Amino acid sequence: MPEPILELKDVKAGYGSIKALKGISIKAYEGEIVSIIGANGAGKSTTLMTICNVVKATSGDIYYRGERINSVNSDKLPEMGLCQVPEGRRIFPRLSVEENLDMGAFHRKDKEIADDMERAFDMFPILKERRRQPGGTLSGGEQQMLAIARALMSRPKVLLLDEPSLGLAPLIVQQIFDIVGEINKQGTTVILVEQNARVALSMAKRGYVLETGNVVMEDDAKVLLDNPDIQKAYLGE
Structure with a gap:
């Protein structure tokens, strides 16, 4: 098995006394789309911001291409090939x-x-x-x-996308995700945080489910899509 291009090992992070991530472990391999789904407040956006060192990990390790990046300044990461599209576009x-x-x-x-x-x-x-x-x-x-x-x-070698469909009309959402698929086909690994769990898992190879700062499930995206608990909680079925 190849080494992951990006890996979080037992990462904890938060805002003051609020513990947003309680020890999460996530892997992404080169060329994958990996989706992170969960309810509002589950820690999805915090995960991406912690990878980019905008929010500091209080413990645990973050590796990018085999190098520990916990202490790398966020403005240096794009040079290394790790880039985020934050929620709200900015x-x-x-x-x-x-x-x-x-x-x-x-x-x-x-x-x-x-x-x-x-x-x-x-x-x-x-x-x-x-x-x-x-x-x-x-x-x-x-x-x-x-x-x-x-x-x-x-x-970027790895593109972190935070809620790209937020507030957009369905037709535009489809255009955005078609382009994300094309970016991935050209060789960029994509970590996708997305409220629209059905679309996120339909595009992805693997997925993680976050609840209150913990990874409660991880599997092939198709397996998660077919899981009755996931369908009930996140797909409105």
Whole structure:
């Protein structure tokens, strides 16, 4: 069995006295989509923020490509190939679409940034049309596309996606997930935190279920989709 490209071992984290993660262990192998599902407050977003060191792990270990990254500054991780698209998009509203994309490549010194921007525009044609517009004038779906495209400008090996469908119309959600599937086919490992458990598990190879800061179930995504308890709790069946 190959080594995981990303691994959390018994990771605990929280906010002051609130223990949001109570010792979770998660693995992702190169080329996978791994989905993390759970109710609001289960610790899904905290998991991604702890991987990126935005929230500090109080104990446990986080490994990326075999290297322990607990103490690596969050702004250094995109250089290493680990990039997050946070919940709520967090684009730069006053910067143009192009300038937002440039910010995604802030750490790069190579001469292929313009080529990668054109690839992003091929993947998200609406962004090409809007390339001179301030990011804040885009619709919610367009802002989500911009947030993903900006992350891709860092050439991630692992892309952490936090609630990409939040607040979007079903048609836009389908577009976003089609693109996520395409990104994965091109070789990027994806960790997907998503309230829409059915879509998340349908796309993934493996899945984890979080409840109140604990991993309560992990399995192949198809097995989780067919699990009556999961269907009842998360799929509305």
